[in-house]
Amino acid sequence: DAGVIQSPRHEVTEMGQEVTLRCKPISGHNSLFWYRQTMMRGLELLIYFNNNVPIDDSGMPEDRFSAKMPNASFSTLKIQPSEPRDSAVYFCASKLAGGGNTEAFFGQGTRLTVV
Amino acid sequence: QQQVKQSPQSLIVQKGGISIINCAYENTAFDYFPWYQQFPGKGPALLIAIRPDVSEKKEGRFTISFNKSAKQFSLHIMDSQPGDSATYFCAAGHQGSRLTFGEGTQLTVNP
Numbered sequence: 001d002a003g004v005i006q007s008p009r010h011e012v013t014e015m016g017q018e019v020t021l022r023c024k025p026i027s028g029h030n031s032l033f034w035y036r037q038t039m040m041r042g043l044e045l046l047i048y049f050n051n052n053v054p055i056d057d058s059g060m061p062e063d064r065f066s067a068k069m070p071n072a073s074f075s076t077l078k079i080q081p082s083e084p085r086d087s088a089v090y091f092c093a094s095k096l097a098g099g100g101n102t103e104a105f106f107g108q109g110t111r112l113t114v115v
Numbered sequence: 116q117q118q119v120k121q122s123p124q125s126l127i128v129q130k131g132g133i134s135i136i137n138c139a140y141e142n143t144a145f146d147y148f149p150w151y152q153q154f155p156g157k158g159p160a161l162l163i164a165i166r167p168d169v170s171e172k173k174e175g176r177f178t179i180s181f182n183k184s185a186k187q188f189s190l191h192i193m194d195s196q197p198g199d200s201a202t203y204f205c206a207a208g209h210q211g212s213r214l215t216f217g218e219g220t221q222l223t224v225n226p
Contacts, residue, residue: 033213041157043204043216056213059189091158104148104214106158 004107006092016115021110024073025094033104034067034077035091043091049075050097082114095100119207121217127182127224136220138205141186145207149214150179150190153202160205163190195224 005024012018025032033048038079047057052069064083069075081087089111095104120139128134140148149164165172165179165188172179189217192199202221208214 042218043214045213048213093158102208103149103161103164106151106157106160108156 004094004105005093006090006107006110007008008110009108010111010113012115013082015083015114016081017114018078019082019112019114021079021090021112022068023075023092023107025092026105027073027077028074029094029105031095031097031104032069033093033095035093035106036092037109039090046077046085046108066092073103079112081101082112084114087112087114116218117159118197119204119205119215120211120218120226123220123222125220125223127220127223127225128195130195130197132195132224134195134199134222134224135189136146136203136222137189138187138188138207138217139187140207140217142207143186147214148179148181149206150177151204151206151216153204159204169175170218195222197224197226200224 007022010096030051034046036044036046044059046059047067048055049069065079089109090108091106093106094103116122118141122137146167150162151159152162163177163179165181167183170181176193181188199224202219204210204219206214206216
């Protein structure tokens with residue numbers, strides 16, 4: 001298995017532009033998580049999905065952030081318009097919900113820089 | 116009640132020494148306590164995890180100690196090696212649900 005795949009690995013954009021981050025979870029996993037990592041705030045959960053349905057989006061900082069999961073193999077996190085304070089590493093993670101296996105597998109992350 | 120507090124923020128130990136990282140939680144409903152290891156430029160990866168029905172779990176040089184009454188758990192790295200230098204996160208959660216992460220500890224093991 002290739003693991004959780006995120007793209008792009010790096011993104012540099014100008015303030016005000018739209019940014020779309022992409023994630024392909026591990027095949028068969030039915031929970032997907034988007035995290036943001038910064039030095040100041042550590043790992044923050046933004047939103048998570050179970051079976052493609054958003055369960056908890058209370059971590060989404062503002063209306064500028066939106067996430068979708070149109071099917072079990074793909075999710076996007078969109079920031080529109082982007083701001084310099086959105087600069088961070090964004091991680092996607094997936095796991096098999098329920099049962100005895102609760103390990104979450106993380107992707108390599110997308111380093112976003114908004115200038 | 117969802118917070119997980121982790122300390123220290125950074126830790127420097129000599130090769131062969133013992134590294135100890137501590138975490139405390141508030142939500143008594145948490146039933147899963149993993150530790151994740153993160154190397155620069157990589158995503159966090161599960162290192163070891165424990166459930167509240169045991170007080171200790173050991174995997175190689177890594178041990179989790181769990182104190183349910185105090186709502187605390189810790190990671191011990193025995194015979195620390197330079198290759199263990201990384202950021203370590205504790206976390207807590209419910210089976211099948213979200214994880215709440217601690218703030219992270221940057222561990223440096225000097226040769």
